[in-house]
Amino acid sequence: MSTINAAVVESFDEPPHFRSVPAPEAAPGQEEVEVLAVGVHPATRGIAAGRHYTSPKTLPALAGADAVVRREDGSLAFVMPMGSGSLAERIVIDPASAIPVPDGADPAVLAATMNPALSSWTALRTRVPFQAGQSVLVHGATGNAGSTAVKVAKHLGAGRVIAAGRNRSRLDELAAEGADAVVQLTPDEDATAAALAEAAANVDVVLDYVWGPPTELAMRAVLGARTEHTRLLDWVQIGGMGGDAITVSGHALRSNAFRILGSGFGAVEMDVMHREFTELIAAIAAGGMAVRPHPFPLEKVEEAWAHQDDPGERTVILL
Ligand SMILES: NC(=O)c1ccc[n+]([C@@H]2O[C@H](COP(=O)([O-])OP(=O)(O)OC[C@H]3O[C@@H](n4cnc5c(N)ncnc54)[C@H](OP(=O)(O)O)[C@@H]3O)[C@@H](O)[C@H]2O)c1
Incomplete structure (x- = not known):
């Protein structure tokens, strides 16, 4: 044998x-x-x-x-x-x-990048009616998937991308790499909520890698600050670095055109992933989001x- x-x-x-x-x-x-x-x-x-x-x-x-x-x-x-x-x-x-x-692509770079990058690509291309020019908040932007999400959103035509995360130096790097605004998530909940409200009140899509209590705070801050209540807000659960569960008030769901959904392997047909990831691999191989x-x-x-x-x-x- x-x-x-x-x-x-x-x-x-x-x-x-x-x-x-x-x-x-x-x-x-x-x-x-x-x-x-x-x-x-x-x-x-x-x-x-x-x-x-x-x-x-x-x-x-x-x-x-x-x-x-x-x-x-x-x-x-x-x-x-x-x-x-x-x-x-x-x-x-x-x-x-x-x-x-594609020929010439580095297998190590692709192996490192595909999983983080496909999280936001899948969400924006298959889970929400995202259109070029819309604004995106990446909640938990300092990990690999969140950082790549900032670049993927820009690549797919986002008009404004807000990167929210804990690590200050990573946020500064993301600002240099294309994020239009950054919000630092700190233990000071009032300051964090105020910063999210100021930067992200009327976003169209939230790509959420954190979940748990930090997301409860972020949802309250964004929904409470929203001035365009009938503008659709899709809040996409992608990762659970801050916990696996949240509590959402009925008031939050009724007070705005607000939807919560998830994005992961269980939510998308394989032929759709095949088509989308062929394009994503080409984008990674072309450089800029490794x-x-x-x-x-x-x-x-x-x-x-x-x-x-x-x-x-x-x-x-x-x-
Ligand atoms: N659904 C999908 O399709 C899909 C695909 C890929 C990944 N994911 C998920 O996305 C998540 C992140 O993956 P990754 O590849 O980016 O992992 P990673 O590179 O290890 O990054 C995770 C980051 O999360 C941040 N973090 C941890 N706890 C946090 C908190 N309480 N508040 C804010 N940020 C926090 C940390 O950044 P700081 O220390 O800088 O704050 C850490 O660097 C994981 O849950 C993963 O399973 C989902």
């Missing part, structure tokens, strides 16, 4: 381990591909810890949620097997799920899991 190297989740309480596993075999209609680079994203960690809605139901299981791969014909592609795993030298894919990667990869070899997967990324970087496993 031929074997390959892989990163295997054996317990939801431990990082994945470097192991030798049986080589995959493609069934009719499937394709065996070579894995080049895999990003270690919050979702990748959540899946391997049994905390994600796509976490495997049984263990052992392959770690990794997405990958840049080399196909049988030599071309590169991006795939998202999510809970089925991607962290092995070779995996089997459904060819229809392979999103083409997340910096922090590379580890596959045999150091446990070290990679323990690594805490600096702002603006993402752990990537190169095979």
Whole structure:
């Protein structure tokens, strides 16, 4: 039996381990591909810890949620097997799920950038009726997904993008990189609410990576300051860095043309994602929205899991 190297989740309480596993075999209609680079994203960690809605139901299981791969014909592609795993030298894919990667694109940069970038791209292109010229508040803009959201919103034609986050130096960088206004989220709730009200009262879309109590505060601030009550406000839940639940008052829902919705893998058809991500990959490959990869070899997967990324970087496993 031929074997390959892989990163295997054996317990939801431990990082994945470097192991030798049986080589995959493609069934009719499937394709065996070579894995080049895999990003270690919050979702990748959540899946391997049994905390994600796509976490495997049984263990052992392959770690990794997405990958840049080399196909049988030599071309590169991006795939998202999510809970089925991607962290092995070779995996089997459904060819229809392979999103083409342009020649010359750096697999490590794509592996680092795609997951953060697709969060806002999916939200703005498929979940809300976003139009060029509209204004967008990114709540939690200092992480990789939030920072990329500022650039994606601009790329898709946003007229005004407001970046709200905790890290002052990251906010200053975002202002230099295109954010039209920044709001610092601080422990001083009154000051934070006043700053959000001033900068974002009449936004059209909120891309929310925080949720939890900070979002309750931000919603109260924005809705309370709104002067155009019938102007549609779509508040899109994308990440949960500040908590998984919020309380919303009925008054908030009735007092403005206000909708709350989510954006994630469960909410969008695969053929729509395929079309949208083909365009997104081309935009990333063209430059201007890259997340910096922090590379580890596959045999150091446990070290990679323990690594805490600096702002603006993402752990990537190169095979
Ligand atoms: N739904 C989707 O399609 C999708 C796709 C990708 C990612 N996501 C989700 O988006 C979230 C962020 O992902 P990421 O890739 O950006 O992770 P990341 O690079 O690790 O960034 C997370 C950032 O969140 C900020 N943060 C943490 N707690 C916060 C709080 N209480 N208030 C404000 N900011 C807070 C921290 O920034 P500071 O320390 O600078 O404040 C941190 O850098 C995760 O929940 C992830 O699962 C969703």
